[in-house]
Amino acid sequence: MIDAFLHAAVLMTTPILLAALGGLINRIGGLVNLGLESMMLTGALVAVQVSAATGSAALATSAAALAGAGVGYAMSLVVTRLAANEIIVGLGFTVTTAGLARYLLKSLYGVSGTYDPPGVTMLPRLDIPALDGVPALGALLSRQDPLTWAAWALVPLTAFALNRTRAGLRLRATGSSEATVRALGLAPLAIRDASTAIAGALSGLAGAHLSIGVVGLFNEGITGGRGFIALAAFYFGRESPTRTALGALLFGLFDAAQIRLQGQGVPAELVQTLPYVIVIVVLTGLGLADRRRRLT
């Protein structure tokens, strides 16, 4: 019982963590990405299509990352080259891709809302025989898919890349001082676009995890607002990948808990709002701290 819960919590953390790391990188590069949901949805659909067509989960995953990156890059161009408000463009992308996904399901496959083709190859689950039967640890680590491992490996990697590499330094400079980057002879807008493409690729992977890692089909509501929960996670994490991962884990726990709580009469609709409540609480706390700093 508790083991099943832990396993589900790790499983449900993965998509949020992937997208949140992407959002974090994007935000450090100077763009608050409200279109993560659209890139996630794109990745989820493309993964099912490619998996059913080729039978290869690896190809499907790569295609989902590429498609997500493509959507991210397109969104970034509108923001950086046409000086458009990133919030509205992000929401616009969310609206457009949701419509496009439903449109394509109807016009290409003649189905409404759910696309469940035969022959979808799921992501493999990695067994760790040594941990079988070990309480808690076995449930946490064994039989997870490669994207889950990749997501957690990305946490220290992202921290390292941001703090210790030239690319990370340039990205941080792009977010905090565009003029400096320009003075160095670099193109801040191109760097920002690259960071949005990375956010798109990671969100595409998050979508692939949901569609070919968890359920094995595509549904129009498959992302269920997780792109916005990822936003909550990186707001929670501020500039730190580790804190962002903690936020994602917290929301993954909520996600796994709500399925269980539902059986015991706790309304799922209210549990689902908790991540959003937490964002407001965190922002209020930060606002209060800022004010105290100003006053002293």
Added chain:
Amino acid sequence: MNAAGAVAAGAPFALALLIGAAVLAATGFSPLDVYRLMLVEGFGGERRIAATLTAATPLLLTGLAAAVSFRAGAFNVGVEGCFFLGGLVAAVAGGRLAAPSWLIIPAALVLAAVIGALWMALPALLRTRLAVDEVVTTLMLNFIAIGIASWLVNGPLLARGSANSATPPILPAAELPRLLPPGALSAGFVLSLVLIALYGLWGPLTVGGFRSRMVGRNARFSRAVGIEPGGVVFSAMIASGALGGLAGGVHALGLVHRFVAGFSPGYGFTGVAIALLARNSALGVALVAILFGALSSAGANIQLFSDVPIEIVQILQGAVMIFAVAQFRGRRA
């Protein structure tokens, strides 16, 4: 909206139509035929125009709600949540207050506006007292409002014997009068136009309207000349919330006649796009909202008469939203 404004608003529309055309062509439909059909279905004949205006009614009010706060420089994207809560409150009031129409309708609509205003109080306070970004808080509050409303309508307020998540229908006395019975166009449309006209007069003719524009254009300058931006921004957000709640109330009493899960397909977000395209002008909000109304009314019919999925409308609306905020060369006002 002057001529330059009309051109500026036309560019995003044109780009959206191009994107829609690409999608249509790629899936084997003739874009020209589809767009011609849409034009006919949106505006051809009295009955179709009435359907367009019916579809435009919630958008007129959400567009106005967004414009009121944008004008003062507050980026409220929380109209969607207010719409849900206002609709729920009005549907419950309209279902339970046994009273004559002249009492029940205003009472339900006022309650809807009040809940919307209260819902915006927190982000408005956070923005004006603690400088917390209102975009994120109002966006998050949408999800919370929708969660609370779907919980209430699935549990405590669920209609007896109903499998769907819906409240019981409102009392006949609470239904807004129809303008062209048996057509669905309700007095809510007239109310929306009146409110937009009042907004159009308030902006250039009153002190409040002037202050709101000053603060929206340049908050620091406003402070220097003695207009405290905090108060103006706070009132604008509260007014925006009240209008968003009222929009939901009008939708519940005028068209749906109850509250159901999925009450709004995103009217609040479309309102954001409308206000942006209209650059917060009253006439602009009215025109763009009617255009969007035509789009969604025509979309529903198009799916009936051809095989084009209705989602083409959502694609077009989203694309308009994306380009509505883009700065095209020479467009800077």
